[in-house]
Each structure stands twice: as C-alpha cells, then as structure tokens.
Amino acid sequence: MTTTDPRRPGGVLLRILPPGLYSGRAGAIIERSVLSYSRGWLVFVSGVMEPLFYLLAFQIGFGALVGDVTGPGGRPLDYVAFVAPALLVASAMNGAVFDSTFGVFFKFRYAKTYDAMLATPVGPLDIAAGEIGWAVLRGGLYAVAFFGVMSVMGMVDSPWAMLLVPVALLVAFAFAAIGMACATFLRSPSQFEFVQLAVVPMFLFSTTFFPLSVYPVPLQVVVQCLPLYHGVELARGLSVGVPDLTMLGHAAYLFALAALGVVATARRLAGLLLR
Template identity: 75%
Template sequence: MLLRMLPPGLYAGRVSRLIERSALVYRRAWLVFVSGVVEPLLYLLAFQIGFGALVGDVIGPGGQPMTYVAFVAPALLVASAMNGAVFDATFAVYFKFRWSRLYEAMLATPIGPLDIALGEISWAVLRGGMYSVAFLAVMAVMGLVTSPLALLLIPVALLVSLAFAAVGMACATFLRTPSQFEYIQLAVMPMFLFSTTFYPLSVYPGPLQAVVQVSPLYHGVELARGFATGVVDLSMLGHVAYLLALAAVGVWAAARRVSKLLLR
C-alpha cells in the first residue's frame, strides 16, 4: 500500500514485468544456474570424502558434536545463495545499465526506477532460492539433514539473497568499467572464507571476532547452522533484523541511484 502512494515517476507497480522478462531470458541459459550449484557442491563432496575424515567431529550450535561436513554444509548453502544473488545484481545489472541501456528504454514506459530496483532484486532472490533448494536436496541425499527445521534453510537463503542482491545492485550502479568488478570479488571472497563458513567463531582472536560478526554472511550462516541442527535461540532474531535492515538500505540506495542516474 505504501508503495502505491509513491509518485508515479518513481514507482508504477510493474515489478512482475521485470521478473517475467528475466525468466524468459534465462529459460535458454539453464546451465548458468547449474554452475551456481556446482562450486559449493564440489566443496561439500571434498569435505565429505577427504578433508572431513581428517578433521573428525566438531562442536556445533548448542555445544553438540557433529561431523565437519554437517557443520560446513548449511554455510555453503547460504554462500551459494549469496553468490547467485551477487552475480545477478552486479554483473547483469551493470550490463543492462552501461552497455545495453535497457533501463533507459524501460523508463520510457510506465515502469519507474523503484520498479527496476525491486524487479532486479526480486529476480536475484529467486535465483538464490533456486540454488538453495537444489543444495538442500543434495544435503538430504547425503544424509546431512537431521532436523525438520532444516526446511527453514530456504527462507534463510532467500533473506541472504535479498540482502546481498539489494546491496549488490546499489554497488553496481557505481561501477564504470568491467575491471572494477574486482572490487566486488574483493568483498565477497573474504566473506565467504571468514564468515564462520569453515570454522566456528571461537577460533578467531577476540578483535577479529568483532570484524567477523559485522559480515552479512556471518548472520546468514549462523541462522542456517542453527536451523540445520535444530538449535533455536533468541539470538536468531538479531541475525534476521540485521539482514532485513541491510536489505532495506540496499533497496533504498539502489532505487535512489537508478533514479539519479537515469532521470537526471
């Protein structure tokens, strides 16, 4: 309802048209979706077959012992959702914005800047959700799903996708050359490696723990790992609030940047 009260030049309520367009474009590029699942899946298989045998059991949420591959799997699931969302919200948006000039053509229709932001972010969230569903199915086949609450990994992955897609699209509007995508990777790769994806927070030195807890992926990993093991506590509300706040800021910034750059 609040969106409908915005000026028509900013929002016209046609987000579904952008999602439909993206679905039509990608229906012949299904291999792109497969690639988003393959990388974390290879990590998972490597830990199951090799590295996990060397590490043995680790202490998971609630102090309960668990295999290392079961510890890592939920984190890889949300990391897969993050990667899919970031790809669509940065690379794809940059191409449409700087090269094909697609958004300029869209603004010649009743579609507004907020439509564009919400449409692109929504598609990125759907893509991240598809990755997470496929990954959860693989986890189930490998016997890594031990709690009914593991089904909540899908909403967690969607929330992570929303936060990263929103911020990623806002960042993409600042990029001027393809070489600047290295900055995106410079932010995403350390988050993937150090957001308690492979190690519990307790192994980091005290000052570094505070840095890790700022990472958006850390909050997604903690949510996913808790639900995967069936350990739920009030701290999860803080993780959800962090990701929702980040998503709201990202959507606002993306819509503002699109409006500023295309309606000037």
C-alpha cells in the same frame, strides 16, 4: 496482468511460480529475466555445482581428517554437517550477487536497458524490485538444489532444517539489494575486482569453515559485522535444531541490510537515469 503461455521459452517456469511474483510492473522485469535465461539454463549448473563440489570434497577427504567440531549450543558436529548449511547460504549469496552486480552493470552501462524501461510506466523502484526479485529467485533456486543434495546425503535430521531455504532467500535478498546498489557505482568491467575482493574473503572467513572461537577476539568483532556471518549462523542453528533468541538478531540484521539496499538502489537509479 501478465499472461503465460507454457509453449513460450520460460513459460513452464512462469506457470509454476506464484502469480503474484510476476504480476505488475516489477513482475514484468522478473518475467523478462526468466525468458532471457530460458535458453541459457546451463549457466545455473555452475552455481549449483560449485558448493556441491566443496561438500563432496569435505565428505570424501578433508572431513575425515578434521573429525567433529563444536556446533551451535556447544554440541559436537561432524565437520561436513557443520559446513553444509554455510555452503547452502553461500550458494544463495553467490547467485544473488552475480545477477545484481554483473547483470545489472551491463544493462545499466552498455545495453541501456533501464533507460528504455523508464520510457514506459516502469519507475526506478519497479526496476530495483524487479531486478532484486530475480536475483533472489536465482539464489533461491541454488539453495533449493543444494538443500536437496543435503537431504539425499542424510544431513537433514531436524524439522527446523526446513527453514533453511527461507533463510537462504533472506540472505539472497540482502546481498541482491546491496549488490545492485553497489553496481550503480561501477564504471568499468575492471572494477568487478572490487566485488570479488568483498565476496571471496567474506565466503572464507564468515565462519563458513571454522567456528568463531578460532579467531582472535579483535577479528571476531570484524567477522560478526559481515552479512554472510549472520546468514551462516542462522542456517547452522536451524540445521541442527537449536533455535535461540540470537537468531532474531541475525534475521533483523539481514532484513535491515535488504531494506537499505532497496532504498539506495531506487535512489541511485532515479538520480542517474532521471537527470
């Protein structure tokens, strides 16, 4: 059992987290990440501020030019209210992807952190669960902060909107799992361009800023295959209180992607580190 001293760096954060989150071998890896970032907490500010700047820009300027757009269920929505839930899940995605790719790569290729961990009772699945768990936690912190801003700006007017944070955690889980699996294939820092090549277009075109109907039909099919699209549609429907059965499909897609990522990551780590 991990003991928590509130006087230690990161001890306060560990104290307020559910004990089950940082108990066990995977939990020890999460605790290590919390302690590592405890003196560099300012790095989290950028993850919170970037989508917030988008939101403020649309609120002050661009949103006034666009007017209302068609939201879930065909109801008209103010453009800022249309974009806000999409930016919330995008912030969760960005936080999860950063740690599960950049952070994992340097621990794996240069610091040899996982080699040291495997010399202990920690196994490949524990490493995968711990690193993915931390990436989900980071993405969740971004989402909580963004949800608070949405509340202050008066964009939370449905009880269903309280599910936006769990949706963001699911999105973070899916991207963290797949991101960590992909990070095991990277061989040099220059290959992070491939990560950006995947994330940036997904952020721009997964109905984040435009409804699906504006795309040509062939492109609509492509967009509907993107993981972020399912998170955006799930969050947008809940934010305005228009739940429907298609949300089960969106959630199932993200759960399946997360499960695939966890299994792939554990197998890749076992194959590369236990040779």
